[in-house]
Amino acid sequence: MKFVDEFRDPLAARGLLREIEAATQRLGATPAKPLQVMEVCGGHTHSIFRYALKDLIPPALEFVHGPGCPVCVLPMGRVDDCIAIAREPNVIFTTFGDAMRVPGSRSSLLQARAEGADIRMVYSPLDALELAARNPDKRVVFFALGFETTMPTTAMTVLEAERRGIGNFALFCNHITIMPTMKAILDEPDLRIDGFIGPGHVATVMGLAPFEYLVHAYKKPLVISGFEPTDILQSLLMVLRQLEEGPEQARVENQYSRLVNADGNRVALQAIERVFELRDTFEWRGLGMIDHSGVRMREAYARFDAERIFEVPGVSVSDPENCQCGEVLKGVLKPPQCKAFGTLCTPQTPLGALMVSSEGACAAYYQFARGGREVPVQMPTPTHGKQLEVKA
Numbered sequence: 001m002k003f004v005d006e007f008r009d010p011l012a013a014r015g016l017l018r019e020i021e022a023a024t025q026r027l028g029a030t031p032a033k034p035l036q037v038m039e040v041c042g043g044h045t046h047s048i049f050r051y052a053l054k055d056l057i058p059p060a061l062e063f064v065h066g067p068g069c070p071v072c073v074l075p076m077g078r079v080d081d082c083i084a085i086a087r088e089p090n091v092i093f094t095t096f097g098d099a100m101r102v103p104g105s106r107s108s109l110l111q112a113r114a115e116g117a118d119i120r121m122v123y124s125p126l127d128a129l130e131l132a133a134r135n136p137d138k139r140v141v142f143f144a145l146g147f148e149t150t151m152p153t154t155a156m157t158v159l160e161a162e163r164r165g166i167g168n169f170a171l172f173c174n175h176i177t178i179m180p181t182m183k184a185i186l187d188e189p190d191l192r193i194d195g196f197i198g199p200g201h202v203a204t205v206m207g208l209a210p211f212e213y214l215v216h217a218y219k220k221p222l223v224i225s226g227f228e229p230t231d232i233l234q235s236l237l238m239v240l241r242q243l244e245e246g247p248e249q250a251r252v253e254n255q256y257s258r259l260v261n262a263d264g265n266r267v268a269l270q271a272i273e274r275v276f277e278l279r280d281t282f283e284w285r286g287l288g289m290i291d292h293s294g295v296r297m298r299e300a301y302a303r304f305d306a307e308r309i310f311e312v313p314g315v316s317v318s319d320p321e322n323c324q325c326g327e328v329l330k331g332v333l334k335p336p337q338c339k340a341f342g343t344l345c346t347p348q349t350p351l352g353a354l355m356v357s358s359e360g361a362c363a364a365y366y367q368f369a370r371g372g373r374e375v376p377v378q379m380p381t382p383t384h385g386k387q388l389e390v391k392a
């Protein structure tokens with residue numbers, strides 16, 4: 001398949017792995033003191049596990065799984081807010097399917113639906129808008145969730161609701177922004193990150209400029225990356241080459257140039273700017289409150305804002321006692337090091353949100369590295385050791 005097969009080519013991957021191993025050696029990294037590269041985006045985490053990349057790279061190099069899965073960083077209190085809105089009379093609450101099983105403090109949207117709330121899965125905010133058009137006697141609320149990648153479609157849906165005069169449509173806005181969160185991670189005292197594989201989808205919208213400040217302030221290389229296995233390996237190699245050049249040469253590079261251009265998507269950025277404004281602060285699961293890390297609807301669109309229309313509890317809720325999502329999100333723990341992993345917490349019975357979404361590090365680890373499905377493509381034998389055994 002064009003634009004897919006060539007990015008899963010075992011020969012190309014083998015060549016990249018050889019160069020990665022050589023660069024890692026030149027940098028003097030060892031398994032006891034490995035270089036740590038954070039993949040920011042949950043889509044990268046999924047690919048890293050799906051294609052067993054973490055087992056193919058040298059042991060002196062580690063992927064640290066970042067916070068870029070919006071379902072995973074949703075705090076329990078916001079799930080409680082969703083359920084409270086969904087239980088309001090005459091409300092149809094709409095959401096993407098992956099948010100249905102995220103645990104709140106007492107239940108999930110799936111459980112609330114079983115108990116009688118009118119909660120429906122949609123594939124796009126425009127589906128929710130159509131539902132509102134067909135049900136003028138109901139208030140249809142869309143659970144807006146995600147980074148800058150999904151903001152434009154929700155912003156454009158609000159603009160479309162305004163254009164068509166559909167007044168019974170509303171957003172429960174939980175959109176978040178990646179840059180302040182990356183800064184918060186870099187400020188963590190117990191975390192050492194040598195470089196970043198940057199979020200390709202976010203950059204498709206935002207372009208490269210928003211990443212420049214971070215890279216120059218912290219002198220850490222960042223390579224915007226695609227999501228296929230050779231994309232990620234090439235990006236990793238680009239990070240290592242920057243490290244070889246020294247911290248003063250740290251810069252933003254674009255490996256995903258087939259989709260990302262330096263200026264981003266101007267139409268999408270205009271829609272975001274028109275509908276949303278930064279919140280002073282927003283809560284992230286496991287990371288706490290982070291300044292300017294979320295957006296809300298501008299006053300001009302208050303009539304579409306579920307937080308202004310309904311009484312939302314807005315209570316901050318601590319994670320369950322055995323849940324270590326925070327440490328995993330910060331890259332301090334690997335998923336299996338959480339005491340609930342695979343016992344109290346499985347994809348069927350998730351205790352934490354990282355086990356819910358396929359982009360969550362714990363779900364990816366559970367599925368692909370712990371008795372999961374077979375890796376779907378042939379990847380090369382690593383030069384430093386045995387080929388990964390993948391259990392059926």
Ligand code: SF4
Pocket residue numbers: 322323324325326328335338339340341342345346350351352353354355356362
């Ligand atoms: S295993 Fe479950 S509780 Fe532990 S970090 Fe992962 S998602 Fe959170």
